[in-house]
Amino acid sequence: MSKKLTISSIKKSKGVKPLVMITAYDALFASLLSESADILLVGDSLNMSFAGKKDTISATLQQMIYHTNAVCAGAPESFIVCDMPFGTYVTKESALENAIEVFQNTSADSVKIEGGADKAHIVKYLTDNGIAVCGHIGLLPQSVRSEGGYKVKGRTETEAKELLADAKAIEEAGAFCMVIEGTKADVAKEVAQSVSIPVIGIGAGADVDGQVLVFSDMLGLFEAFTPKFVKKYLDGASLVKEAVAQYAHEVTNKKFPAEEHTY
Template identity: 65%
Template sequence: MAKKHTITTIKAAKNKEKLVMVTAYDALFAKLFAPYVDMILVGDSLNMIFAGSPDTLSATMEQMIYHTQAVCAGAPESFIVFDMPYGSYTNKKSALKNAIRVYKETTADAIKLEGGTEKASIIEHLVENGIAVMGHIGLQPQSVRSEGGYKVVRDAKKLLQDAKALEKAGVFAIVLEGTEAHIAKEVAKSVDIPVIGIGAGVDVDGQVLVWSDMLGFFEDFKPKFVKKYLDGATLVKKAVSQYAKEVKEGKFPTKDYSY
């Protein structure tokens, strides 16, 4: 995008233009994505992609800060959102302490945390202390164990309550995950801030996807809501296979690739 977004311009996009967000975990991919997206999320999904963990729960502040520093270096003109890891915002004191650390140790523009009405008071405390907060309701990956797995959320009443509570608490936008499209549409209409969907249909204010899912690099499983825009894993395997073959056969490097 030509100009870096702020929370003001993001909020102003409501009902005017769809917002595009994608995850990134390093400088290389952040730089590649930056010209085409409105926001980059340094998601705790990196714990599964980079660390090979079965879920996001063991991600640490150190891990998230390291990757956010890299993303910020690669995309200095992008609006960067730091995904607060599990256990880093259990109460007002710890949430503010960790959010301040994010602002001091990275140039991230905002943080994101999961939870609805039960997290509203914590979010309000963060906002009152100068922290820009993006909410996350619906399917919440950090609650996967207590919920018994990844389940589509169909409780419209609860989702509407959560969205309104987070808006009142001061979030500038909300991620809505794993929700039936007709419910997501109502949630988006119920608040005056952007609702960014992931597995929540088209009638919201924007979309976010995990880069390794949308580019076809993550092969363990593919959620229904993910569209593969590239068969990345196949392309990489083919390239590395060709490289290995040429090395084994003594065909690489040729004179063109030698000093």
């Protein structure tokens, strides 16, 4: 990236250039990812990838602030979105209070909130008070327990109509873009075409306005499971294990440190 994106440039990208979004949780990987990504998302997915939890629900606001600060430090020229964790936007008042805490304590450019028409009043309250919001519709990871698992959306005509209504409600509430997750590709395409702001897909087919992946998934670092929508661009786990095994071998056999590594 040669120049940091803005809310305006992100909105203007629709129909011109697909947006590249990827998660980041620390300064090191943020600095590596920022060269290719348009947007870095500090996702509450870190609760699974790095905290070893079974879902995202127990992620806390302070946890998100900590990791967002790390990402901001590692990629100061990137547009950075911070996930609002479960329970931090139950009411519009609590949402604003918590989003203000994120903005005052990090350099994040935006927060992300899960939910459609039912959360539109909260999105509007935030945007009316100076908080930039990225929406999130379709499969909602924070609702996985109440829905009994990760279920693909848009399988029925009713679900498709609800998603269209969700997208329009979030757009009208003032969101500058939105993520659509785990949705049938034809429905996601229709959703993207129905609004004027970018719709970034994850497990939602190619006919949207951009894509987002969890970096530890696409680099093959997370081994517990691989979602259907993930393409592994690197066998990272194997490479790391091989490197560490080589290091251990050289240590136990007195091959490291060699003379060139010694003062």
